Amino acid sequence: MKPGKLFESGKYFVGVNYWASHAGMFMWRNWNEEVVDHDLKLLSESGLQVLRVFPLWPDFQPLRVHLTGGKTNSEYRFGEDPLPFTEAGQCGVDEVMADRFEILCDIAEKYGLKLVVGLITGWMSGRVFLPEPFSSLEPLKDHSVMKWETRFVRYMVRRFKDHPAIGAWDLGNECNCLGDANHDDAFIWASLITNTVRSEDRSHPVVSGMHGLRPEGSHPWSASDQGEILDILCTHPYPMFTPYCNIDPLNTMRSVIHATAESVYFSSLGGKPCFVEEGGTLGPMISSDEMAGKYLRASLFSTWAHDLRGFCWWCAFDQDELTNTPYDWDPVERELGLFTFNSTKKPVVDEFSKFRKFIDEYPYEKLPDRLLDATVVITSGQDQWAAAFGSFILAKQAGLDVDFVWCKDEIPESPAYIMPSVSSNHAISKRAMDTILERVYNGATLYISLSNGILSHFREITGLYLKSRNQSPVENGGVEVKIDGETLRLNPPYRHVLESVGADVLAADQTGNPFFSVNKYGQGKIYFCNAPVEIISATSGGSLEENGQVPFFVKHHVFKIYELLGIKNPSKVTAKTSPVIGITEHPISENKRIINIINQSPDPIEENISVSDGFTFREFYSPSSGINVRSCDCGIKVTIPGDTGVSVLIEK
Numbered sequence: 001m002k003p004g005k006l007f008e009s010g011k012y013f014v015g016v017n018y019w020a021s022h023a024g025m026f027m028w029r030n031w032n033e034e035v036v037d038h039d040l041k042l043l044s045e046s047g048l049q050v051l052r053v054f055p056l057w058p059d060f061q062p063l064r065v066h067l068t069g070g071k072t073n074s075e076y077r078f079g080e081d082p083l084p085f086t087e088a089g090q091c092g093v094d095e096v097m098a099d100r101f102e103i104l105c106d107i108a109e110k111y112g113l114k115l116v117v118g119l120i121t122g123w124m125s126g127r128v129f130l131p132e133p134f135s136s137l138e139p140l141k142d143h144s145v146m147k148w149e150t151r152f153v154r155y156m157v158r159r160f161k162d163h164p165a166i167g168a169w170d171l172g173n174e175c176n177c178l179g180d181a182n183h184d185d186a187f188i189w190a191s192l193i194t195n196t197v198r199s200e201d202r203s204h205p206v207v208s209g210m211h212g213l214r215p216e217g218s219h220p221w222s223a224s225d226q227g228e229i230l231d232i233l234c235t236h237p238y239p240m241f242t243p244y245c246n247i248d249p250l251n252t253m254r255s256v257i258h259a260t261a262e263s264v265y266f267s268s269l270g271g272k273p274c275f276v277e278e279g280g281t282l283g284p285m286i287s288s289d290e291m292a293g294k295y296l297r298a299s300l301f302s303t304w305a306h307d308l309r310g311f312c313w314w315c316a317f318d319q320d321e322l323t324n325t326p327y328d329w330d331p332v333e334r335e336l337g338l339f340t341f342n343s344t345k346k347p348v349v350d351e352f353s354k355f356r357k358f359i360d361e362y363p364y365e366k367l368p369d370r371l372l373d374a375t376v377v378i379t380s381g382q383d384q385w386a387a388a389f390g391s392f393i394l395a396k397q398a399g400l401d402v403d404f405v406w407c408k409d410e411i412p413e414s415p416a417y418i419m420p421s422v423s424s425n426h427a428i429s430k431r432a433m434d435t436i437l438e439r440v441y442n443g444a445t446l447y448i449s450l451s452n453g454i455l456s457h458f459r460e461i462t463g464l465y466l467k468s469r470n471q472s473p474v475e476n477g478g479v480e481v482k483i484d485g486e487t488l489r490l491n492p493p494y495r496h497v498l499e500s501v502g503a504d505v506l507a508a509d510q511t512g513n514p515f516f517s518v519n520k521y522g523q524g525k526i527y528f529c530n531a532p533v534e535i536i537s538a539t540s541g542g543s544l545e546e547n548g549q550v551p552f553f554v555k556h557h558v559f560k561i562y563e564l565l566g567i568k569n570p571s572k573v574t575a576k577t578s579p580v581i582g583i584t585e586h587p588i589s590e591n592k593r594i595i596n597i598i599n600q601s602p603d604p605i606e607e608n609i610s611v612s613d614g615f616t617f618r619e620f621y622s623p624s625s626g627i628n629v630r631s632c633d634c635g636i637k638v639t640i641p642g643d644t645g646v647s648v649l650i651e652k
Helices: 033-045 095-110 143-160 183-200 223-229 258-270 289-305 347-361 384-397 430-441 458-462 533-539
Strands: 013-017 050-053 064-068 072-078 114-118 166-170 233-235 274-279 310-314 374-378 402-406 416-422 445-450 464-471 479-483 486-490 494-500 504-508 514-521 524-529 543-545 548-550 581-589 592-599 605-611 616-621 628-631 635-640 644-651
Touching: 013 114, 013 347, 033 095, 050 310, 095 114, 095 143, 143 183, 183 223, 223 233, 223 258, 233 258, 258 274, 258 289, 258 384, 258 402, 274 289, 289 310, 289 347, 289 581, 289 592, 289 644, 374 384, 384 402, 384 416, 384 533, 416 430, 416 533, 430 445, 430 514, 430 524, 458 464, 458 514, 458 524, 464 514, 479 504, 479 514, 494 514, 581 605, 592 605, 592 635, 616 628, 616 635, 635 644
Parallel strands: 013 050, 013 310, 050 114, 114 166, 233 274, 274 310, 374 402, 374 416, 416 445, 445 524
Antiparallel strands: 064 072, 464 494, 479 486, 504 514, 514 524, 543 548, 581 592, 592 644, 605 635, 616 644, 628 635
16 A cells, blocks of 8 residues: 555555554553564454554653742753753654654564554543643643644654655544543644644645544534544444444444444545544453454445445454553453454454455455435434434435435535434524425425424425424333334334324324325425434334344334335435345446445345346455355345345446
8 A cells, every 4th residue: 555545435444453462552661573573464464454553642752840949840851861952852752762663664564564643642541641741731722732742743743754654644542532622622632733744744644533523513523623624534433332332232233334324424524534443342241252253244344335444443462461551440451452462363353354355356446436315414402323323224224325414514415315303493504404495396305304303384394284292201102103014113202293284194103193294395305204213213222032132123114214215316226125235336337336235134144136227247246255146037136144245246
């Protein structure tokens, strides 16, 4: 890989977050070049291409403050020694540590590895690491700290920007955990570090390094701000730490689609490419090593198919033999490696190796963009991640591909809009809603589902008259409704008693109250669902049955609502039947396209994929074995093991 090419559209890399096997995050002060060489050789031979590495802040900038009368700051020194009049010394950087970093770069180059460098590494695995003078200060907003952060970043980037191992700069590891920051603090700090990097190096991209972004511009760490400032966004999609993603077993649909859904969400809201910067299962108390391998196998294929530029595991080696904090504090930090402490590989290593081989042998240099069916509009005052996650999975089950827009950003042109689980009295501005309604009037489709939100001109746009609204009592037994032959049982938080005044009621609940309807609006249509089915779906667990735990998304056919919207992109030529099969279409030319098919369940499936417009099956490619693809009367018949993907070429 060439510098600056890590995040090219249609391409993909596999990598890992690296701390040395013998010392973890204390590798710099306990430096062992032989161990580092052994580690990187092992990682390279396993097919990994990228390492995310961390110059631990207090090791690289080991400042000590010398105080005078009144405890005023008189001078920063290295211990008792004054800062030397060298470039490194005046930036407060220990040249011994910088030299060790250069050795790491040289070893990485020797083994063909690219480095993503987390510059301000002051937070790591649950512990804060700050240079001694800054221990009582706020690193994200104290100007005296920011001055020394700038000097450190400037020195590191200037010294190493031309090293061939450098692939990208990263603001630092989850710096939004370093201290309190309001929206303006976060914007200024991220801009300062990014612009410092760019003042020295315009050839390498700058990565966010943050986790848990939000859509709101008022939130301290918003996706829109990060997208405005940086080149590349990232996710750290650990199921245990992400709301609603630790509900079902790790090898079932909710879990294997999580990294994809969150990364597409961030990328759409921020308007920049995204990749999985940290991914993993968080150890053997979450799943077996074998299940972790299946989880990774599905996650790799899914993120690749959605143009998410790479996947880096956390982390390279188990750290269960180390006694320093945070390893002494937290069992969850000890057994997260691709390899054990003594370099024995785990099943996830084979999955990385096979996927790297698949990418290298793939017959097309780039995967073309996937075809989209609709834009999901995320609104104010709702559980936005639940609404986004639920709508993404329901769309996938229905055979639809979506991206997202935050309702306060510019609403893009789209043939269809999904406004899921509207939940407040300030859900969407008049300007944004008028923009969408104008598009619908001219032929687009709009779908709205409702929790307790307020929408202007509700009667005119939905063709429904609201008689009353109240919170649903727990004892009411919920809503039971038939959709396309399937019975749905849901417990909406609010009950809206409605009457049609022009809408075509497609389904009513057991009391006859309209549940799902459609109304003509100019040349377009507006569908309405009388329950926040996306948030219900995202937040609901499965059930224990004879064959084990059945995820909510499998047991309840809520996705039938999305199927009935009829919003499939007319350029698409394929359709599937199983809700646990995910599919993306990628046109190569007018007469050739790639169909990526993934089994998002643990069980093998035989699926018929219908193909239209004269396209026929030509060949298939997959990182996994046990797959059979052949022509049939409807188009393509695919036999595919659980948690496995296959890329199929069709031509006409």
